[in-house]
Amino acid sequence: MPAPPKQRIRTAKGRKISSTKWIERQLADPYVRKAKAEGYRSRAAYKLIELNERFKFLGGVKRVVDLGIAPGGWTQVVRKTAPQAVVVGIDFLPTDPIEGATILQLDFMDDSAPDLLKEALGGPADVVLSDMAANTVGHPQTDHLRTMALVEAGLDFAGEVLRPGGAYVAKVLAGGADNNLVAELKRRFTTVKHAKPPASRKDSSEWYVVAQGFKG
Numbered sequence: 001m002p003a004p005p006k007q008r009i010r011t012a013k014g015r016k017i018s019s020t021k022w023i024e025r026q027l028a029d030p031y032v033r034k035a036k037a038e039g040y041r042s043r044a045a046y047k048l049i050e051l052n053e054r055f056k057f058l059g060g061v062k063r064v065v066d067l068g069i070a071p072g073g074w075t076q077v078v079r080k081t082a083p084q085a086v087v088v089g090i091d092f093l094p095t096d097p098i099e100g101a102t103i104l105q106l107d108f109m110d111d112s113a114p115d116l117l118k119e120a121l122g123g124p125a126d127v128v129l130s131d132m133a134a135n136t137v138g139h140p141q142t143d144h145l146r147t148m149a150l151v152e153a154g155l156d157f158a159g160e161v162l163r164p165g166g167a168y169v170a171k172v173l174a175g176g177a178d179n180n181l182v183a184e185l186k187r188r189f190t191t192v193k194h195a196k197p198p199a200s201r202k203d204s205s206e207w208y209v210v211a212q213g214f215k216g
Contacts, residue, residue, distance in 0.1 A: 031199050035073070041096075044131065045073035046199035047208070048169075052081065054195065055210050057167040061085045061126035065117060065161065067108055067154050068132030070095045075103075078129075088120040108132065108150070114157055124163035130154040130170035133206070144173050151209070152181060159188060164216035173205045185211045 031043035040046075052058045058081045066075045069089030075098050078087050087101040090113060095103050102120045106113055132154065134146030151170045158168040168189070185192045190213030200206055 040073050040076055041071040042073040043199060045077050047131075047197045048074045048077045048129070050197035050199055051169060051195060051208060051210060052077075054197075055167075055169075055193070055212065057127055057169060057210065057212060058082055063088075063121050063123055063125045065089070065121065065125050065128045065157075066101075067128065067130040067157075068150075069101075069103060072096065072098050072101075072103075074129055074131055075101050085126075086122060088117055090117060108157075109153060114160065117157070118161060121161065125158075125161045125166060126163060127167045127169065128154065128158040128162060130168075133171055133173075147171070147173050148178065148181065155181070155184065155188075158214070162214040162216075164214055166214040167210065167212045168214070169208060169210050172207050172209050185209065188215055189213050190215065 031046050035043045035045055061082045063086045064078050066089035068091055069075055070091040070093040072095050075087050075089050079100050089101055090104040090106055090108050092107040094105055104116055132150045136143045151172055154170050189211035192211045194207050194209055196207050
């Protein structure tokens with residue numbers, strides 16, 4: 001998509017310069033405009049679309065879990081790609097309803113979360129998606145460790161709910177999954193790949209790990 005002319009906005013009194021720059025970037029972002037035009041709740045929807053175009057993990061799915069569902073863009077993609085699929089999402093942030101999806105407002109790390117997700121799912125999942133990321137504190141090593149803890153928790157859950165042959169797709173940070181996690185992923189799945197979809201901003205530290213062919 002061609003880059004649009006840069007739009008400038010007036011800095012409102014009392015607004016931080018960083019906030020103004022963020023708004024300017026949003027206004028100039030072709031993915032933001034495309035998401036608005038196509039009815040997706042966030043530009044993040046295109047990250048999942050692009051990952052699926054490359055790895056084909058949403059084809060014919062019947063049950064999908066969306067960890068860190070808010071604001072709902074990924075579940076919208078699943079519903080559009082596989083309208084008959086049962087989709088269950090969870091997030092501690094409120095998420096507006098999505099037709100055909102069950103949404104739990106709860107921290108995934110809460111002890112009760114896995115059983116509630118399994119109950120809502122009603123059977124083995126074809127895919128577990130995780131766009132979860134820990135709130136950053138500005139210390140790269142700490143931020144990485146906190147996010148990787150979520151990735152590992154998501155993997156443990158995926159190991160409990162995935163059908164044989166299923167997939168686990170999760171957000172990681174720059175450098176990808178660490179060696180121990182990659183080894184565990186390779187033990188549980190036949191293929192493990194790292195990818196940075198075009199919709200992920202170049203200055204973002206996020207990458208995604210795509211593990212397919214769950215061994216059961």
